[in-house]
Amino acid sequence: MFSSLRVRNYRLFATGQVVSNTGTWMQRIAQDWLVLGLTGSSAAVGITTALQFLPMLLLGLYGGVIADRYPKRRLLLITQSAMGVTGLALAALTLSGHVQVWHVYLTALALGVVTVVDNPVRQAFVVEMVGPADLRNAVSLNSANFQSARLVGPAVAGALITAMGSGWAFLLNGLSFAAPIAGLLLMRTSELHKADRAPRGKGQLREGLRYVSGRPDLLWPIVLVGFIGTFGFNFPIWLTAFVNDVFHADAGTYGLLNTLMAAGSLAGALLAARRGTSRTRLLVGAAVLFGVLEIAAALAPGFWVFALLLVPIGMCGLTINVTANSSLQLASDPALRGRVMSLFMMVFMGGTPLGAPLVGWVTDVYGPRLGFLAGGLVSALAAACIGLVLVRAGGLRLRVDLRRGHRHVTFVPRPTAAPGAGRAEVGTSSVSTSEVGTSGVSTSSA
Structure with a gap:
């Protein structure tokens, strides 16, 4: 750990x-x-x-x-x-x-x-x-x-x-x-790992965008994080609305809810530290579960059910962040890593000024429960759709095997996949990703 x-x-x-x-x-x-x-x-x-x-x-x-x-x-x-x-x-x-x-x-x-x-x-x-x-x-x-x-x-x-x-x-x-x-x-400084630096030149911003757009293993996790950050992470809006309008409580209750979410996030970070790999299926699965938990919290019948659901929501949110962050860094060309991570941070943090007013308007007009439910629904649907896109891009299909001693649900290559075709496998032990737009750098395991 x-x-x-x-x-x-x-x-x-x-x-x-x-x-x-x-x-x-x-x-x-x-x-x-x-x-x-x-x-x-x-x-x-x-x-x-x-x-x-x-x-x-x-x-x-x-x-x-x-x-x-x-x-x-x-x-x-x-x-x-x-x-x-x-x-x-x-x-x-x-x-x-x-x-x-x-x-x-x-x-x-x-x-x-x-x-x-x-x-x-x-x-x-x-x-x-x-x-x-x-x-x-x-x-x-x-x-x-x-x-x-x-x-x-x-x-x-x-x-x-x-x-x-x-x-x-x-x-x-x-x-x-x-x-x-x-x-x-x-x-x-002698113990730092040497990293290639990009030379000064024109078009480096466009080069970074082309690099990401040509790499499905980079592009789609960033798109997913963008949806989650813009629509699913508006907790200051939702928690204050629930405290004031649903539970009719005070600032101390608001502090308690934030503490529970922070405790879940801390637990998620420590659990993530124990994992040795960054799998795409973990990112997509955590995002789907994150959205489902938000929907469940929006429909929670009482205060303590709502409060306790914030702990796993915090864990899933942190898992999304850590998994996307580490997988993007490992898969990026060192000379382009800064630009890849700036795009990641831009869509994750920069989506707040765009999503918060819309989410706040929905919450004000239709109520806290519907506002929270809408954010969870968008997050879950985005994760499911992007998961399907990655499965198709990887030339995979879902296989269900109910026999004892076998993995019941797994992804396997489609029989029609062209031999040697570049693919980004989801949930498998290795990745063979298209090298379009790279500088001869192979990507890490998904």
Whole structure:
């Protein structure tokens, strides 16, 4: 479960990240609370969130080009420092009593612009620290790291805001970035796995898009994650609506529901760390189950049934994220990995400004249950359809065998498949994927 922590460079990275992630969650809570206090408007909180995610939607692919072109450790030193500065600037404005809502908007936008570069660089840097053998484990531990901070950060922020005010939460977040910066500086560069960098040139953005579009094993997982991220991950909208309109509870209940989901996500991350492979069938199966569980939660007859369903929903959501992340990294040409991961992050995170208003409108007009049900239905249908597409692309068919001692349900090659044809097998032990648009790099196991 913790095999990648044997690597010194990754230990330094993970230690720094757990500190800064806790600070980031503190700032998220304090930022929303500050905007609400300054304006009294939930819409203003929504604008802050949109400004933070909008740069990823508009500029995400350019971040991937930068990640492929320059040394990733050096880029991370710059981006982590910039994130720390935004926290310290907001702390200074808040503690001095001069903060206005447009200051928060500007800080959120600046943080979003830095994230455009930081996210793909951080994702692609993992394989340089641990190598391909431990990549999946490291990606899973990164997610566990983030979810652990999600359990601690909001609780600390709530106590700090109540006792001393939002400004101190911003100050601690700004200072928390000293930990990842120190970790990056202490790394032994000689122990990093060498990665090819893309030379400076024109058309690199289009090259990345062509590369992904010519690889079904990359394209369809990204499309699936896009649907899930846009329509299935709108939990702030659904949980607040259920707490207020269905269960008629208070903010403490909202915190409990978020904690249950975070606990499920943490468990999912640790379970993912134990797996040695990233199978496409696991990604599709987790996505289908994720949608079905959301539908079940939408129809839950009572509070505790609803609350307990959030734990497996969190586990499935995290499994989708980790499986897609690690399989895309392993299947990508190292010289194009940054662009592939930037596209992954763009559709996963950048879909929020697009899907949230639509999901919020459905929830407001037709009620929380129908809004949550619609998100689960879209997620389950998208997963089922993309699963069928991958089966057909892989030249496979479903075989049901009820005999004792045999696998009852499995995918096998179709008899009509042309010999030697490129295919992306789903749920099998190996993959022979078309090399269209690659640079002679074979893909990993699905």
